[in-house]
Amino acid sequence: MDLLILGGTAFLGRAVAAAALAQGHQVTCASRGSAPIAPGATLVRLDRDTDSLAAVSDHRWDAVVDVSRQPGQVRAAVRELDTAHRVFVSTGNVYADHATPGTSEDAPLLPASTGDVLPPDADGLAYGSAKVACEEAVREGRSTATVVRAGLIGGPGDVTGRVGYYPWRFAHPTGDDVLVPPDPTFPVAVIDVDDLAGWIVTAAQQRLDGTYDATGPTTDLATVLDAARRVAGSSAVARPVPAEVLADAGVEPFMGTPSLPLWIPDPDWRGFMTKTSRRARRDGLVTRPLEHTLERTLAWEEGRDAPRACGLTDAQERQLREVLDARGVR
Numbered sequence: 001m002d003l004l005i006l007g008g009t010a011f012l013g014r015a016v017a018a019a020a021l022a023q024g025h026q027v028t029c030a031s032r033g034s035a036p037i038a039p040g041a042t043l044v045r046l047d048r049d050t051d052s053l054a055a056v057s058d059h060r061w062d063a064v065v066d067v068s069r070q071p072g073q074v075r076a077a078v079r080e081l082d083t084a085h086r087v088f089v090s091t092g093n094v095y096a097d098h099a100t101p102g103t104s105e106d107a108p109l110l111p112a113s114t115g116d117v118l119p120p121d122a123d124g125l126a127y128g129s130a131k132v133a134c135e136e137a138v139r140e141g142r143s144t145a146t147v148v149r150a151g152l153i154g155g156p157g158d159v160t161g162r163v164g165y166y167p168w169r170f171a172h173p174t175g176d177d178v179l180v181p182p183d184p185t186f187p188v189a190v191i192d193v194d195d196l197a198g199w200i201v202t203a204a205q206q207r208l209d210g211t212y213d214a215t216g217p218t219t220d221l222a223t224v225l226d227a228a229r230r231v232a233g234s235s236a237v238a239r240p241v242p243a244e245v246l247a248d249a250g251v252e253p254f255m256g257t258p259s260l261p262l263w264i265p266d267p268d269w270r271g272f273m274t275k276t277s278r279r280a281r282r283d284g285l286v287t288r289p290l291e292h293t294l295e296r297t298l299a300w301e302e303g304r305d306a307p308r309a310c311g312l313t314d315a316q317e318r319q320l321r322e323v324l325d326a327r328g329v330r
């Protein structure tokens with residue numbers, strides 16, 4: 001295939017490029033070039049906020065992969081690029097209901113946003129609505145299209161650190177225990193970046209025409225924490241922190257600094273990571289064991305050079321432990 005990736009300098013886009021190259025495809029990445037692309041791919045530098053797509057529009061592509069969250073950018077790509085197939089990377093945030101467990105691709109969506117631009121400080125709802133608008137634009141194009149609603153992605157290159165935090169924290173404890181969320185039964189699903197990337201290449205090659213949830217198998221937080229402890233080879237024990245202590249200390253759930261990731265206390269979000277992805281698995285998605293993803297993520301975390309966008313720093317974890325001890329919470 002002659003594959004164009006709109007992106008390719010970040011986590012998933014770069015993994016898609018690497019997976020396609022490993023299978024012998026030709027890969028062009030179009031982006032501002034803010035980080036290196038996979039070796040063997042060609043970079044076309046362009047800024048989708050200000051430039052036209054002229055540098056990549058005088059060519060017939062076999063497939064175009066787009067990871068954008070900006071409806072205006074996606075509409076322009078659909079209008080201007082000549083391709084046999086498109087893969088659009090969307091998100092599970094497009095759904096309106098995150099309370100019900102085990103829903104499928106037919107579940108109701110958020111309303112599509114109407115603007116062209118998703119502001120950088122947009123919340124999860126605005127992000128989901130923007131992705132719905134992007135999905136609509138892609139489906140209105142002339143080519144076949146795979147819409148991939150990705151779940152939480154883990155693996156090397158995840159700058160957010162949501163999946164890497166606990167393996168890293170167990171590898172670098174600040175005491176005899178690691179502070180973790182209060183609910184070990186919270187449903188968690190992680191898809192490995194390379195499993196998702198590999199399947200995106202398959203979807204492009206087979207021109208899968210449809211919408212797919214693409215998530216890892218659902219397990220619970222306790223299982224993830226056990227696996228994180230094992231891959232870190234740690235003797236520290238997980239110490240759950242009551243929700244009210246976290247709230248008092250300003251520790252956010254899931255994301256942010258400080259936070260404890262992989263947990264959302266709001267019951268309306270309990271089903272967020274419970275998609276079955278049955279359709280994608282039927283059409284070729286294969287996911288590796290969680291432990292392998294955590295192992296690879298930890299290896300990457302050990303050399304990370306950008307700050308993590310979640311978790312507790314050493315000082316924050318020590319401070320929170322002091323609060324627990326002072327309150328007599330074991």
Ligand SMILES: NC(=O)c1ccc[n+]([C@@H]2O[C@H](COP(=O)([O-])OP(=O)(O)OC[C@H]3O[C@@H](n4cnc5c(N)ncnc54)[C@H](OP(=O)(O)O)[C@@H]3O)[C@@H](O)[C@H]2O)c1
Nearest residue numbers: 007008009010011012013031032033034047048049067153
């Ligand atoms: N991470 C998760 O757990 C998760 C979960 C669900 C869904 N997703 C979805 O998965 C995708 C993640 O993809 P990713 O990791 O490759 O993407 P990303 O981190 O969102 O990076 C965006 C890519 O687009 C390029 N880009 C951004 N602004 C641009 C502009 N103005 N002009 C040209 N290029 C621009 C960036 O390159 P330059 O900066 O070099 O221009 C980069 O390569 C996203 O669609 C996200 O919504 C992620």
